[in-house]
Amino acid sequence: MDYQEKLKALRQEIDSIDNQILELINKRATLAKEVGEIKKANNLPIFVPSREKEIFDRLEKLNKGPLPTDIVKHIFREIISACRSIEENIKVVYLGPKATFTHQASLKYFGHSVEHIPVSTIKDVFEEIVKKKADFGVVPVENTIEGVVNYTLDMFLEYDLKIIGEVILEISLHLMSINPNINEIQRIYSHKFAIAECRDWILKNMPHVQLIEVESTAKAAEMAKDDYESAAIASESAAEVYGLYILERKIDKHLYNYTRFLIIGNEIPSKTGNDKTTFIFSVKNEVGALYKALEPFYRNGINMTKIESRPSKKEAWDYIFFTDIEGHIDDEVVKNTLEELKSNVPFFKILGSYPKAVD
Numbered sequence: 001m002d003y004q005e006k007l008k009a010l011r012q013e014i015d016s017i018d019n020q021i022l023e024l025i026n027k028r029a030t031l032a033k034e035v036g037e038i039k040k041a042n043n044l045p046i047f048v049p050s051r052e053k054e055i056f057d058r059l060e061k062l063n064k065g066p067l068p069t070d071i072v073k074h075i076f077r078e079i080i081s082a083c084r085s086i087e088e089n090i091k092v093v094y095l096g097p098k099a100t101f102t103h104q105a106s107l108k109y110f111g112h113s114v115e116h117i118p119v120s121t122i123k124d125v126f127e128e129i130v131k132k133k134a135d136f137g138v139v140p141v142e143n144t145i146e147g148v149v150n151y152t153l154d155m156f157l158e159y160d161l162k163i164i165g166e167v168i169l170e171i172s173l174h175l176m177s178i179n180p181n182i183n184e185i186q187r188i189y190s191h192k193f194a195i196a197e198c199r200d201w202i203l204k205n206m207p208h209v210q211l212i213e214v215e216s217t218a219k220a221a222e223m224a225k226d227d228y229e230s231a232a233i234a235s236e237s238a239a240e241v242y243g244l245y246i247l248e249r250k251i252d253k254h255l256y257n258y259t260r261f262l263i264i265g266n267e268i269p270s271k272t273g274n275d276k277t278t279f280i281f282s283v284k285n286e287v288g289a290l291y292k293a294l295e296p297f298y299r300n301g302i303n304m305t306k307i308e309s310r311p312s313k314k315e316a317w318d319y320i321f322f323t324d325i326e327g328h329i330d331d332e333v334v335k336n337t338l339e340e341l342k343s344n345v346p347f348f349k350i351l352g353s354y355p356k357a358v359d
């Protein structure tokens with residue numbers, strides 16, 4: 001067989017596999033639709049993060065390659081997203097505009113087959129869900145270089161919504177412009193976190209440039225599109241969406257630049273065995289109060305992955321602690337420990353129990 005015949009034969013085989021995949025995907029969608037009907041008849045939520053996490057975990061264990069696991073997950077994220085959309089059109093609001101990192105996080109979590117709706121502030125994300133204009137929301141909560149997004153934490157004090165999931169994105173910040181000549185750049189637009197993450201590179205390479213803070217990296221790209229002497233620091237997808245040249249790649253130069261986003265909604269997902277719980281509490285202003293509040297977690301072997309204090313805004317020097325632990329509120333040990341904490345402190349509230357991020 002010469003190489004042309006060989007190619008033809010291989011492609012015929014690929015065609016036949018595609019036909020089978022197509023048939024199987026549609027079979028899967030039909031089953032999902034049936035599941036959807038049962039859920040609707042019994043008043044159960046359509047989106048079930050715990051079930052989706054279970055599927056990802058099973059496929060991760062099963063995958064023997066040659067496709068790497070992250071690509072397999074990516075494909076299945078879209079298959080699941082498509083099947084879910086046959087059950088119901090889910091609406092997700094994210095901190096926009098289009099092509100922000102939050103938009104990418106939303107796509108990574110829900111896949112492309114949901115309605116992704118940009119809004120201009122973190123508060124609007126919460127508002128739209130409360131007003132039932134959207135089912136879920138996506139907001140940034142912390143970055144490994146710049147720390148916590150305080151505003152997001154504060155919103156949980158104002159709104160009674162729950163954290164139903166998390167997404168972690170690796171951040172790469174690029175310098176982009178409609179002007180291909182970097183020497184003509186006078187101004188750089190970006191979000192304050194992005195400017196801070198790239199400050200070293202800018203000081204070294206463009207020390208005289210003016211730095212202008214705007215609401216988001218995507219907004220920066222949008223502005224740079226209309227200003228020939230400017231550049232933006234933003235994501236690859238912002239460069240694509242706003243038609244900019246990438247002048248310099250990865251100017252944040254950080255080895256570990258990740259942002260964590262929270263998915264918010266109304267109902268706490270059921271346990272998967274690989275979960276996190278987020279809660280807030282305050283303590284009395286007295287010696288050892290925080291120690292006493294946290295000691296049961298140590299005693300019961302519960303891993304605390306984060307604790308962050310924020311002013312309560314009710315009294316001067318009064319604080320609320322935002323805390324993440326490993327485990328689900330339906331785990332016996334977690335439940336008992338939280339009960340103990342609750343009985344020891346003046347204020348306590350669960351913000352969510354949700355599957356840990358899928359890579």
Ligand SMILES: C=C(O[C@@H]1C=C(C(=O)O)C=C[C@H]1O)C(=O)O
Pocket residue numbers: 031032033035036046047048049051052055079080081083084087
């Ligand atoms: C099909 C279901 O509905 C949704 C779609 C899923 C899927 O396509 O596998 C999984 C969980 C749900 O978010 C289900 O609940 O099983």
